[in-house]
Amino acid sequence: MQISLFITCFNDTLFPETGKAMVQLLERLGHQVDFPLEQTCCGQMHYNTGYQEETIPLVRRFVEVFGEAEAVVAPSASCVGMVREFYSKVAERAGDPELANAVEEVIPRVFELSEFLVKELGIEDVGAYYPHRVTYHPTCHSLRVLHVGDAPLILLRNVRGIDLVELPAAEQCCGFGGTFAVKNADTSMAMLGDKIRHIKGTGAEVCAAADNSCLMHIGGALKRQRSGVEPVHLAEILASTEETE
Amino acid sequence: MPEHNTGADWINVDFISVTMKNKKKTPTFEETAKAYLSNTQLRRNIGHATHTIREKRETVVGEMPDWEILREAGSQLKKRVMRHLDDYLLQLEASVQEAGGKVHWAGDAEEANRIIADLVKEQQAEEVVKVKSITTDEIGLNQALAGEGIRALETDLAELIVQLAEDEPSHILVPAIHKNRSEIRELFRKKLNQQELSDRPEDLAEAARLYLRKKFLNAKVGISGANFAVADTGTVAVVESEGNGRMCTTLPETLITVMGIEKIIPRWRDFEVFMQLLPRSSTAERMNPYNSFWTGVTEGDGPREFHLVLLDNGRTNVLADEVGRQTLNCIRCSACLNVCPVYERTGGHAYNSVYPGPIGAILTPQLRGLDDEGAASLPYASTLCGACYEVCPVKINIPEVLVHLRGKIVDRKKREGGLKTKTDPEHVGMRWMGRAFTKRSRYERAQKIARLGQKIFVRDGTISNLPGELSGWTAMRDLKPIPKQTFREWWGDRDE
Numbered sequence: 001m002q003i004s005l006f007i008t009c010f011n012d013t014l015f016p017e018t019g020k021a022m023v024q025l026l027e028r029l030g031h032q033v034d035f036p037l038e039q040t041c042c043g044q045m046h047y048n049t050g051y052q053e054e055t056i057p058l059v060r061r062f063v064e065v066f067g068e069a070e071a072v073v074a075p076s077a078s079c080v081g082m083v084r085e086f087y088s089k090v091a092e093r094a095g096d097p098e099l100a101n102a103v104e105e106v107i108p109r110v111f112e113l114s115e116f117l118v119k120e121l122g123i124e125d126v127g128a129y130y131p132h133r134v135t136y137h138p139t140c141h142s143l144r145v146l147h148v149g150d151a152p153l154i155l156l157r158n159v160r161g162i163d164l165v166e167l168p169a170a171e172q173c174c175g176f177g178g179t180f181a182v183k184n185a186d187t188s189m190a191m192l193g194d195k196i197r198h199i200k201g202t203g204a205e206v207c208a209a210a211d212n213s214c215l216m217h218i219g220g221a222l223k224r225q226r227s228g229v230e231p232v233h234l235a236e237i238l239a240s241t242e243e244t245e
Numbered sequence: 246m247p248e249h250n251t252g253a254d255w256i257n258v259d260f261i262s263v264t265m266k267n268k269k270k271t272p273t274f275e276e277t278a279k280a281y282l283s284n285t286q287l288r289r290n291i292g293h294a295t296h297t298i299r300e301k302r303e304t305v306v307g308e309m310p311d312w313e314i315l316r317e318a319g320s321q322l323k324k325r326v327m328r329h330l331d332d333y334l335l336q337l338e339a340s341v342q343e344a345g346g347k348v349h350w351a352g353d354a355e356e357a358n359r360i361i362a363d364l365v366k367e368q369q370a371e372e373v374v375k376v377k378s379i380t381t382d383e384i385g386l387n388q389a390l391a392g393e394g395i396r397a398l399e400t401d402l403a404e405l406i407v408q409l410a411e412d413e414p415s416h417i418l419v420p421a422i423h424k425n426r427s428e429i430r431e432l433f434r435k436k437l438n439q440q441e442l443s444d445r446p447e448d449l450a451e452a453a454r455l456y457l458r459k460k461f462l463n464a465k466v467g468i469s470g471a472n473f474a475v476a477d478t479g480t481v482a483v484v485e486s487e488g489n490g491r492m493c494t495t496l497p498e499t500l501i502t503v504m505g506i507e508k509i510i511p512r513w514r515d516f517e518v519f520m521q522l523l524p525r526s527s528t529a530e531r532m533n534p535y536n537s538f539w540t541g542v543t544e545g546d547g548p549r550e551f552h553l554v555l556l557d558n559g560r561t562n563v564l565a566d567e568v569g570r571q572t573l574n575c576i577r578c579s580a581c582l583n584v585c586p587v588y589e590r591t592g593g594h595a596y597n598s599v600y601p602g603p604i605g606a607i608l609t610p611q612l613r614g615l616d617d618e619g620a621a622s623l624p625y626a627s628t629l630c631g632a633c634y635e636v637c638p639v640k641i642n643i644p645e646v647l648v649h650l651r652g653k654i655v656d657r658k659k660r661e662g663g664l665k666t667k668t669d670p671e672h673v674g675m676r677w678m679g680r681a682f683t684k685r686s687r688y689e690r691a692q693k694i695a696r697l698g699q700k701i702f703v704r705d706g707t708i709s710n711l712p713g714e715l716s717g718w719t720a721m722r723d724l725k726p727i728p729k730q731t732f733r734e735w736w737g738d739r740d741e
Contacts (some may be wrong), residue, residue: 009682012732013692014725019732035736041682046675048629048648050655054679061683086648144631173586177628179671184626185717186279190288190590191628192722220722223707 001031001121004069006110008079009041015212018075021239022113025126026073028239029117036065044082047090049179056094059087063102071120072110075235077142077210080112085145112142113235114210118151124158130240131161134232135204137195137218139211140173152210152234159237161245165202169194176217188217196221199229206232271597271619274626278595287423291415291592294422298583301529302636309525318518320640323574326509327564333476333509334555340479344541346551353558358389360554361468361501365395368499370465376483376490377401378470379417379577380503380556382599383612386468397468398460400489402453409436415593415601417579418527423592457489467497467548471504472576473519474553477512480540481553484523484533491535500539500548505556507564507573519576522638526578559612568649572607574639579604581633581643587626596623603633607646615654624650670714689733696727 043058091100175191219231338348351357387397399408403421414420430444473482524530582602593601598609610620633643681691708724
């Protein structure tokens with residue numbers, strides 16, 4: 001399959017390793033990956049913060065860039081959630097029926113990585129090797145917006161060498177919430193504190209998730225506390241093999 | 246225990262503007278939350294209580310095979326009510342009158358309080374007994390009545406606790422959720438003159454029962470809220486756990502019910518849906534212990550006079566907003582509070598409103614208006630984690646409304662313009678990034694600028710100290726610096 005990588009601005013700028021892992025993984029599974037360079041940002045940060053007018057050109061851009069793609073896959077449940085949940089509302093706000101049609105048309109072809117692999121391609125074992133103790137944090141948007149269910153866990157369970165440990169109170173939000181983490185830094189930290197306690201309690205050396213945004217927040221506290229736990233994106237674990245480890 | 250006051254007396258709650266009409270400036274969520282987050286007793290009480298109710302709810306909802314169908318039915322019924330609210334209200338008025346009740350229309354809190362005070366004075370009553378009602382808290386009824394020399398006595402155990410403590414409710418369903426039993430014992434010892442009281446829940450309830458029973462028997466006027474009112478029969482319903490509501494609505498000769506105009510359900514048979522949704526979502530019970538229904542007045546049984554006060558107080562403004570309208574579907578079950586990770590940590594008082602938690606974060610700003618700075622901070626008091634929407638028995642998409650309100654707040658800021666908006670770091674940042682994202686060359690340049698600009702903050706490969714707005718991040722978290730190569734740069738190299 002020809003897969004267009006929707007890297008997201010956040011991963012493009014801050015987490016290039018996740019993007020590289022996406023390419024390695026999808027190519028290893030026998031697909032062709034292209035990366036349309038005209039892509040920028042899905043507009044989630046603007047939309048969720050209330051700068052919704054600013055989102056209109058970004059939605060236009062997205063459908064122009066990805067409109068013809070066979071499948072659009074992103075290493076971010078949150079950004080895919082933005083496309084699926086709010087793009088039609090942005091089109092409505094723009095008062096542009098043509099844009100609304102284009103959005104409706106592209107949405108069924110936009111996927112988050114784990115749902116794409118498990119639900120679209122029907123792959124449960126990607127042939128990865130990752131000899132580490134890992135706990136998995138299911139991000140809110142992967143759970144409650146995309147409803148990926150246990151797709152990420154199915155993939156992780158089939159990774160060779162992995163020691164996967166269950167995270168207590170896993171479904172509780174980590175407290176990131178985009179600009180919430182700055183605007184309501186104290187409440188955000190109170191939420192993160194409990195998440196960190198649960199992660200450390202598992203004895204894992206790696207905390208994995210389907211969103212680097214949440215992982216940046218979780219990882220920021222793990223690092224500050226010198227906890228010895230590393231945040232790693234799901235794609236990077238799935239891309240690992242005996243050769244790369 | 247750490248050396249600080251526990252309970253809610255330690256924080257000044259005077260600022261809570263009770264009447265929605267009274268456009269008093271309320272503090273923002275972030276200002277207030279900070280103080281509550283450091284109250285260890287409150288964190289423990291609320292954390293424990295919300296987790297307990299949360300788990301129980303999951304169990305009783307889990308045993309319903311048709312739960313999702315019920316939710317959909319509840320949502321559709323409420324949507325229909327909102328679509329035809331004008332018709333249903335007139336129908337309700339007619340059916341209540343036909344059953345011997347009187348209907349009063351109140352545009353705002355002041356008008357409602359005036360109507361109720363006059364009705365109480367007609368009965369020459371100096372004390373009234375009350376059923377737990379958030380609507381009367383919303384309009385500040387108790388204070389208004391006090392101003393007229395009338396004492397309003399709360400008879401719900403938790404409301405009584407809050408009233409005796411001169412505190413404010415912190416939860417829709419469990420108003421004293423922030424207090425534990427030893428705090429309550431201390432309060433009863435002081436206020437009910439019960440020196441020998443233990444902190445066993447049974448003993449605490451018995452002390453309240455003895456105190457309240459006398460009050461019920463002597464009261465001339467009872468005041469209640471309403472969970473539902475049936476448009477085609479005029480029946481009003483109150484569901485509760487303690488039986489004090491039953492006392493208030495049956496013993497006094499005059500009963501006054503205050504109800505937001507959105508509480509209507511079309512027909513009697515619609516109880517089939519709501520009487521399953523509400524108890525399981527709120528108290529995690531299969532059925533409420535006390536379900537009281539009354540239709541006007543009945544000769545020789547219950548009150549001689551029944552007054553229904555229908556309250557707008559901002560609700561028609563909510564109705565006018567096509568996205569915000571779903572907020573009026575709320576049946577006040579409080580499942581969203583119990584599941585909310587923010588509420589669980591800050592408690593209800595941080596919301597500075599009688600409606601706390603996720604539902605409060607969308608209801609308060611719509612009722613009060615967005616020019617109230619405190620109310621306008623509430624839509625941001627959420628990570629948009631979606632847990633509230635998942636449990637809502639009438640499917641209010643709370644995250645959707647939160648984001649919608651944020652949009653209205655920013656649009657408003659832009660319209661007002663002015664130096665404050667123009668120099669607001671968030672506003673400047675959003676504008677700048679918004680522009681950068683519209684063109685590839687600008688976006689790529691912005692990436693390079695950010696990578697260069699961060700250099701003065703990077704120490705030993707990490708950012709631990711940022712200025713201004715962003716200090717909120719680095720106060721407690723490290724920040725990963727932007728790496729040397731973006732993904733697109735790597736992709737470009739790979740292609741070559």
